[in-house]
Each structure stands twice: as C-alpha cells, then as structure tokens.
Amino acid sequence: MSVFTAVTEDDLARWLGDYAVGRLVSFEGIAAGVQNSNFFVTTTLGRYVLTLFETVARADLPYYLHLTAHLAHHGLPVPAPVADRNNEYLGTLSGRPAALVRRLSGRWLTDPTxxxxxxxxxxxxxxxxxxxxxxxxxxxxxxxxxxxxxxxxxxxxxxxxxxxxxxxxxxxxxxxxxxxxxxxxxxxxxxxxxxxxxxxxxxxxxxxxxxxxxxxxxxxxxxxxxxxxxxxxxxxxxxxxxxxxxxxxxxxxxxxxxxxxxxxxxxxxxxxxxxxxxxxxxxxxxxxxxxxxxxxxxxxxxxxxxxxxxxxxxx
Structure with missing residues (x-):
C-alpha cells in the first residue's frame, strides 16, 4: 500500500463529490505494501481508504470489489466498497482506476499468540x-x-x-x-x-x-x-x-x-x-x-x- 501516484486535495475533493460521503476533511498516503497507491481519507461523514490501482487491469477490478461486497454480505469483517451516485464501485482519479472502501477498526500486530x-x-x-x-x-x-x-x-x-x-x-x-x-x-x-x-x-x-x-x-x-x-x-x-x-x-x-x-x-x-x-x-x-x-x-x-x-x- 505504497504511494506511486500523487493525488491533490482539489482533485480528491471533486472526485468525492460523486459519493454520498460528505466533504473532504483530510487525507494522507499509506506507506506500507508494494502494489497500489493507498490513502486514508476522512470526510465529514466517516473514515475511508482510497485505492488507486497501479498494476491490475481495469477489467479485472470488478472481481475484487464485488468479492469484498459478497464477503461483507456474509458477515466477514472486510472493507466493503462504497458505490458512487451511479451505483458503481470503480471510478477514475489521477488517471488511475480508483475505489473507495470503508476503513475498518483496529490495528495489526507484530507478535501473534x-x-x-x-x-x-x-x-x-x-x-x-x-x-x-x-x-x-x-x-x-x-x-x-x-x-x-x-x-x-x-x-x-x-x-x-x-x-x-x-x-x-x-x-x-x-x-x-x-x-x-x-x-x-x-x-x-x-x-x-x-x-x-x-x-x-x-x-x-x-x-x-x-x-x-x-x-x-x-x-x-x-x-x-x-x-x-x-x-x-x-x-x-x-x-x-x-x-x-x-x-x-x-x-x-x-x-x-x-x-x-x-x-x-x-x-x-x-x-x-x-x-x-x-x-x-x-x-x-x-x-x-x-x-x-x-x-x-x-x-x-x-x-x-x-x-x-x-x-x-x-x-
């Protein structure tokens, strides 16, 4: 979850206008992982994670987004994707396919028992x-x-x-x-x-x-x-x-x-x-x-x- 593609505050604020998640309050890049560009996003209505997909073909992305929606429907604690006003999970931001998911609670641990x-x-x-x-x-x-x-x-x-x-x-x-x-x-x-x-x-x-x-x-x-x-x-x-x-x-x-x-x-x-x-x-x-x-x-x-x-x- 590194940042390969930069996102400006103005571009993100405009992009979020297509979602019923409120107005942008803050965002920051997530410096972990190695595949996609990820950001923590806070709005007036909640906390989310924004992903810009760097290597996955756009045609393949609905599989992943509908999968997490399916697993969430079955009660698993996964990041359910947020649909835009056209009921689509996948959008485009900074020239990259992009999706917004709900940010889940908790922190990862280093020493499991x-x-x-x-x-x-x-x-x-x-x-x-x-x-x-x-x-x-x-x-x-x-x-x-x-x-x-x-x-x-x-x-x-x-x-x-x-x-x-x-x-x-x-x-x-x-x-x-x-x-x-x-x-x-x-x-x-x-x-x-x-x-x-x-x-x-x-x-x-x-x-x-x-x-x-x-x-x-x-x-x-x-x-x-x-x-x-x-x-x-x-x-x-x-x-x-x-x-x-x-x-x-x-x-x-x-x-x-x-x-x-x-x-x-x-x-x-x-x-x-x-x-x-x-x-x-x-x-x-x-x-x-x-x-x-x-x-x-x-x-x-x-x-x-x-x-x-x-x-x-x-x-």
Missing part, C-alpha cells in the same frame, strides 16, 4: 466457505504460471546459489498435483499487516488485490508461513497447531491436502521470495515504496524444504 492464530484460522476457513457461493471467477494472479515467469525474469539478478535453489524448487513443485486439491476463492496475502485487531477480536481483513481462484491449501500455507514462523524460518509449533486446528474445525481437510501440505508450504514460501526479489531488483518508481527483505522468505523456503510439517490428526 496462539490465541490470535486460532481466530485467524477460523476466519480464513469462513472466508473460504463463503467464497464458494461467489459467482465470479478469476485466476489467482500469483499462481504457478506467474511464479515460473518471474523466476525467469529475476534469475539474471541473483547469485549462482540462489539461481540453483530457484530452478530446483520450481522443477520439484511442477511435479506436485496441486490441481487435484480443493479450489475456491483465496485471499492469497493474509499476512499479519492485512489483519486488523480490535482488542482480541478481528476488526478487519484487508488488501484482497491478489485474490483469485486457486488451491485453498495454498492460501492456508501463505497464512501459516507469516503468522507462525520464527526468526530462523522454522515453524512455531504452538501457533501453527492453533491456526490449523481452528481452520480444520470449520473446513475438514482432505487426505490429498494432508499429503501435499509440505508442498503447499514450499509453494507459498517461493511465491513471496520471488516477489521480493523482483521488487528489489526490478522495482517500480514511487513516492513512498517499501521493499521487503527477500532473504526472509528464502530462509522460510529452505526451512520448509528441510523440515517436516503435518496437518492436525483429526477428521
């Missing part, structure tokens, strides 16, 4: 179940094909050891039968900074702009890799068990998911190692851009290759 992980696991299962009735389909934009393409782009920019690890891991993952696993809507980026906490409750789940149809287990692996990983890249047993048991209580694991859980963890680690390498070596210019350390996810990938992980032994 097993109790936090329990709530996250249950919430993710609820999201996956609610997503089964979402009528629109769109491929996950950071799926296996993207991983292969980005690997080719970044290989000239990494050392020989990293290049060998990338090639070996891509070849190994290509042999895994992920297509036979349960599929559906996935968030695909459920990191700690995309979950807001209002006390001990989840106040909001944000940033759905990597969402799409893919393997549910991959989404779970993305979540576990962030919420349950220690500094050396290994999994914290207590947090991992709490999250996986809570998820399994809501959506039972299949036997094929049990077999491919270690592979899903590796695929999820590779996805974020690749994106961070790309952000570091092939960045886009922006006013406020946060580039995250690729080595964090390299450590996680190596730990998942070397380690043994299992889903909970329950139906």
């Amino acid at each position: 097993p109790a936090h992980c329990t709530r996250v696991g249950a919430m993710l299962a609820g999201l996956h179940l609610a997503g089964q009735s979402y009528g629109r389909r769109q491929p996950h934009p950071r799926g296996a094909q993207w991983r292969a393409e980005v690997a080719e782009r970044v290989l000239p920019h990494v050392g020989a050891e990293d290049a060998e690890l990338l090639r070996t891991e891509l070849a190994w993952q290509a042999q895994q039968d992920f297509d036979a696993l349960p599929q559906g809507v996935i968030h695909a980026d459920l990191f700690r900074d995309n979950v807001l906490w209002d006390g001990e409750l989840i106040g909001g789940v944000i940033d759905f702009y990597f969402a799409g149809t893919d393997t549910l287990l991959f989404d779970l692996a993305v979540t576990v890799n962030d919420w349950c990983t220690m500094a050396d890249g290994s999994l914290d047993a207590a947090r991992s068990a709490a999250l996986l048991e809570a998820y399994g209580d809501e959506r039972a694991y299949t036997e094929h998911e049990r077999r491919l859980w270690p592979a899903a963890l590796r695929a999820a680690a590779l996805r974020f190692w690749l994106s961070r390498i790309e952000d570091l070596h092939l960045p886009r210019s922006g006013e406020m851009v946060q580039v995250k350390d690729p080595n964090e996810y390299r450590r996680i990938l190596v730990a998942r290759i070397d380690g043994e992980a299992r889903l909970p032994d329950r139906p």
Whole structure:
C-alpha cells in the first residue's frame, strides 16, 4: 500500500463529490505494501481508504470489489466498497482506476499468540466457505504460471546459489498435483499487516488485490508461513497447531491436502521470495515504496524444504 501516484486535495475533493460521503476533511498516503497507491481519507461523514490501482487491469477490478461486497454480505469483517451516485464501485482519479472502501477498526500486530492464530484460522476457513457461493471467477494472479515467469525474469539478478535453489524448487513443485486439491476463492496475502485487531477480536481483513481462484491449501500455507514462523524460518509449533486446528474445525481437510501440505508450504514460501526479489531488483518508481527483505522468505523456503510439517490428526 505504497504511494506511486500523487493525488491533490482539489482533485480528491471533486472526485468525492460523486459519493454520498460528505466533504473532504483530510487525507494522507499509506506507506506500507508494494502494489497500489493507498490513502486514508476522512470526510465529514466517516473514515475511508482510497485505492488507486497501479498494476491490475481495469477489467479485472470488478472481481475484487464485488468479492469484498459478497464477503461483507456474509458477515466477514472486510472493507466493503462504497458505490458512487451511479451505483458503481470503480471510478477514475489521477488517471488511475480508483475505489473507495470503508476503513475498518483496529490495528495489526507484530507478535501473534496462539490465541490470535486460532481466530485467524477460523476466519480464513469462513472466508473460504463463503467464497464458494461467489459467482465470479478469476485466476489467482500469483499462481504457478506467474511464479515460473518471474523466476525467469529475476534469475539474471541473483547469485549462482540462489539461481540453483530457484530452478530446483520450481522443477520439484511442477511435479506436485496441486490441481487435484480443493479450489475456491483465496485471499492469497493474509499476512499479519492485512489483519486488523480490535482488542482480541478481528476488526478487519484487508488488501484482497491478489485474490483469485486457486488451491485453498495454498492460501492456508501463505497464512501459516507469516503468522507462525520464527526468526530462523522454522515453524512455531504452538501457533501453527492453533491456526490449523481452528481452520480444520470449520473446513475438514482432505487426505490429498494432508499429503501435499509440505508442498503447499514450499509453494507459498517461493511465491513471496520471488516477489521480493523482483521488487528489489526490478522495482517500480514511487513516492513512498517499501521493499521487503527477500532473504526472509528464502530462509522460510529452505526451512520448509528441510523440515517436516503435518496437518492436525483429526477428521
């Protein structure tokens, strides 16, 4: 959620005139994340988040906006989009596709406990179940094909050891039968900074702009890799068990998911190692851009290759 495209106060005030949200009071850029331009917006009637989409094709954006509207309708704490006076979610501001969503309460945390992980696991299962009735389909934009393409782009920019690890891991993952696993809507980026906490409750789940149809287990692996990983890249047993048991209580694991859980963890680690390498070596210019350390996810990938992980032994 960096700022790549500037917005002036006058332009924003005029743009908000098409919404029933009152008059602009203040706004500020959000200096976190790496994909879109985001701003906190306060008006005389409420608090919102404005997103200017930098890389997603305009034709793809209704999928994300209607998805969050669908999930909000099912009771999930997601940023419901605000429609303009023509009942449209998507507009144009500063030459970019733009959307306004309600700002959710709470703050993200850096040191989750097993109790936090329990709530996250249950919430993710609820999201996956609610997503089964979402009528629109769109491929996950950071799926296996993207991983292969980005690997080719970044290989000239990494050392020989990293290049060998990338090639070996891509070849190994290509042999895994992920297509036979349960599929559906996935968030695909459920990191700690995309979950807001209002006390001990989840106040909001944000940033759905990597969402799409893919393997549910991959989404779970993305979540576990962030919420349950220690500094050396290994999994914290207590947090991992709490999250996986809570998820399994809501959506039972299949036997094929049990077999491919270690592979899903590796695929999820590779996805974020690749994106961070790309952000570091092939960045886009922006006013406020946060580039995250690729080595964090390299450590996680190596730990998942070397380690043994299992889903909970329950139906």
